[in-house]
Every structure is written in structure tokens, then in C-alpha cells.
Amino acid sequence: MNDSTRIGRPGTGISRRSFLGGALGATAAAAVVAGTAASARADDLAGAGDAKRPIPPSGIGMHLYTMRGPLAQDFEGTLAQLAAIGYATVGVSGRHGHDAAQIRGMLDRTGLKAVLEHVGYGTIANGGWQQALEDVRTLGGKWIVIPSLPGSMLNPAGYREAARAFNEAGLAAREAGLKLLFHNHEPDHRVVQGELLYDILLNETDPALVGFELDLYWAAKGGADPARLFQEHPRRFPALHVKDMAPNGDFADVGSGVLDFAAMFQSARRGGVKQWLVEHDRPADAFQTARNSYAHLAALRF
Template sequence: MSDRNIPADGIGMHLYTMREALAEDYPGTLQRLAEIGYRTIGVSGRFGHSAEEIRSYADAAGLKIVLEHVGYPRLTDDWAGALADVKMLGGEWIVVPSLPEELRNPDGFREAARAFTAAGQVAAKEGLKLLFHNHGHDFEEVDGQVLFDILLNEVDPDLLGFELDLYWVVNGGKDPIEYFEAHPGRFPALHVKDMAEDGTFADVGTGTLDFAAIFAHAEAGGVRQWLVEHDAPTDAWESARTSYRSLNELRY
């Protein structure tokens, strides 16, 4: 197997893409995703369902839940409960999707690094790994310091990994390959999200990002899950089908 090869059970859907369908029919949506070919999912929003119910829907569809997004305030507001829910879902990673706006500065990122260290220690004791999901603004440079790099450099790799959103890395002016090579093993999950010519979101394979080149370095980054995402699809199901086909073609 080359480092360009994506395992079949590594192709997933981050469910934020499907939020309108999930609100109407959560179990039916998971069934349809499985029929398209997706094997894993990342949970983002419960839509009134319990972790136990969502796990049952995923099991019925033959999908494995690999992670859930949990808001930054949960680090100090029932973190034990958040971890228990991810374990109930069958996930391996608990993901903080963003930092509060007031922390988007060097001091704030250092505060977050301390919070992630403490939360990551508790997660590890429960057999889970804490990840952080990036946006474009996380790559802002302040006084010569890239904000995102503060987390990379100040939190032990055993306590914090990253769900690297490829669109937002490029939007932030950085190169995902450079991160894979400079920080091996830190990026177990990806958000595979494409960028249109005008800089907006695009279905995977229809935009400007050179995923083949990026994925050739994924092994160095420690990537194990390639989760499709589109923040604003015109037709979520068409986006899901197109993105799956494109990602599946890159397996070979």
C-alpha cells in the first residue's frame, strides 16, 4: 500500500454537511450515507437524540462513529459527561471545533493550550484522544507567532492531536503538507473540503485543492480518517455523492 492509498474504512462524512437531512430523519440519513459508500461518520449536533440513540442508528446503518465535536466550554462544564457520551457513541476522538473569539490571540491560545493539556490528560485516562479542529483565522500571525502553532508546540502530542480542515488551512495561507512533515503523527483525522476558484466551498474533487498531492504525505501526518465536509451545500445529497466518488477514486 502506498502512502497515497486511502483505506475503504477511512472514508467518512462529517455530519455537519447533512444537518438539514439529520433534523428531518437522523436514522434514515445514516442509512443513505452508508448506501453511498461511506464507512465512518463524525458527529456534529444531536438534533434531540441521545448518544445511545445515535449509536444505535449508526450500528443499524453499518457506520462507525469515530468522533464527536464538543464545544470549548465543555472542557470545564461536565467534561466527564462529554467523554462518557463519546465512549457511548463508540468514538475514538473528542474534538473541540473552535476557540471562543475572545481567545483568538496569543495569550488566549496559550490559555487554551493549558486547558487542552488538563482536558487531554482526563481524556487519555478514559481511553480517548482530544483533537482540535482549525479554521482559517487560527493561522493568523501575531508578533511573528502563528496562533495555531502555539497549540502544536505547547501541548504534549500525547494529549492533543488535530482534525485538520484542509480548506481552512489553505484559506489561512498555509500548506497542509508542511504541517504533516513538520509535525508527524499529529493529524489523525482530516476534514476533506474543497475550495472553488472564487474561494468558496466546493464538493470534493470539483475545486482547486490538489488532494492527491496532499494525501501523498498523509501517512507522515498520521492520518487515519478522511472525513468529507461541505459547509454550505446547495444539495447535500448530491454533494455527498460527488465527494464520495472523488475521494474513493483517490484510493488507488
């Protein structure tokens, strides 16, 4: 894909309410970040004349939702193949009949490290939060991730309720040596009753207790500009879902679509990014997706 067609080039961030026209939405609007955000960008790009940097090998991971088909057939064998491709880490999403200790054993045997696990929002209120925290510790992870909010909460009052719940659950997570993250989807970037829902979570959660696992595909599809989020909310995005977008708006292997990851990642250090986790929601061939996506991220320089 020619760079001129990619979304997220420097200085052409996607506005909140526009997306590529037709199937893809409207063209990304120019993003000029002033004041402290501009200073932050300058800091991030200091030494821009130096050689561009790669993603650290220890930071390239696979979100296991991508591999759910193979995992259901052979969990440990799938992990071994991911390690052979070059992946260092995984995000756990679905255990396929195994408990946390069993998965940890398979990870240790294959040389992979779990950095996080997705846990349903209801776990916070149903009495299962402490066990969920202990399971993430058993897996060896750093972060416990709420992957979405119930549809009934997709309004400002619901997001304020979620922010309060996240702060409380985040305190318990910190006491367990972990951190709570929230994973976004397209609806999180909507304006409802005059308020941008994602901003409610960003502004009304304690940065010391709550961070974000930013899904780059859903952020772009919702009209957000990941690079600008990194600049304006420093150190709040320790993990990413690196998911590409096909020209028709569907999912694509990383590097084969229209998202300009190099442009987004110029501000990744400012955003606090530590993990770049590949994801594809509907891969035709999960292992081929894993190979293609790893090759692109390993070669990427920004």
C-alpha cells in the same frame, strides 16, 4: 480542474501569509523542507515507483455537519443513505434531539461507525467534560474534538491558555481511552503580535495528549500548507476534514475545486491520518455533495 491550477502540488506548498490573489489570495509559495522533514518526506515516498495507493475504504467518512438539513428530518434514514453511498464512518456534530445512546443504535443499525464528536470549548471548564467523554465512548468514537476557540481568545495569550486547558483535558481523555483533537478555522492560521497562533497549539500541547483534526479548506485559506504540517508534526493529525475550495474561494464538493488533495495526502501517513471526513459547510444538495465527494475520494490515488 486542471492539475496546474490546483493548490498543494508537490513542492508548491502554500506559505503562511500568502493566498491566491484577489478573491482567493496569493499563489502558493515553494515549500522546500530540509533536514529531518526532508528525511520524513523521503520515508513517506519510499517506493514511489510502486502503484499509487487509495484511501482505505474504512477511512472515508462524512462529517455530519454537512448533512444537518436531512438529519433534522430523518436522522436514521440519512445515515442509511450515507452507508449506501459507501461511507464507513461519521463525525458527529449536532444530535438533533437524540442522545448518544440513540445515535449509537442508529449507527449500529445502518452499519456506520462514529469516530469522533465535536464538543464546545466551554465544556472543558463548565463541569461537562467527563460526561462529554462518556458520550463519545457511548457513540463508539476515538476522538473528542474542540471545534473552535472563543473570539476573545484569538491572541497569543488566549492560545497559550487553550494549550494548557487542552493538556489537562487531554489527560482526562486519555484516561477515558480517547484523545482530544482541535479543529482549525482560518483565524487559527493568523500571525498576531508576531506569533503564528496555530504554532502555539502545535508546540505547547503534549503530542501524547492532544492531536488535530485538520480542516484542509481552512488551512489553505489561512495560508498553511497541509503537506508540510504532516511532515513537520508527525502523527498529530489522525483526522481530516476534506473540504474543497471553489475558484472564487467558496466551498465546493470534494474534487470539484482547486485544492490538490493527492499532493497533500502524499504525506498523510507521516501525519498519522486515519480518517478522511468529507465536509461542505453550505451544500446546495447534501446528498449530491455526499455522492460526488465519496466518488472522488474512493477513486483518488496518491
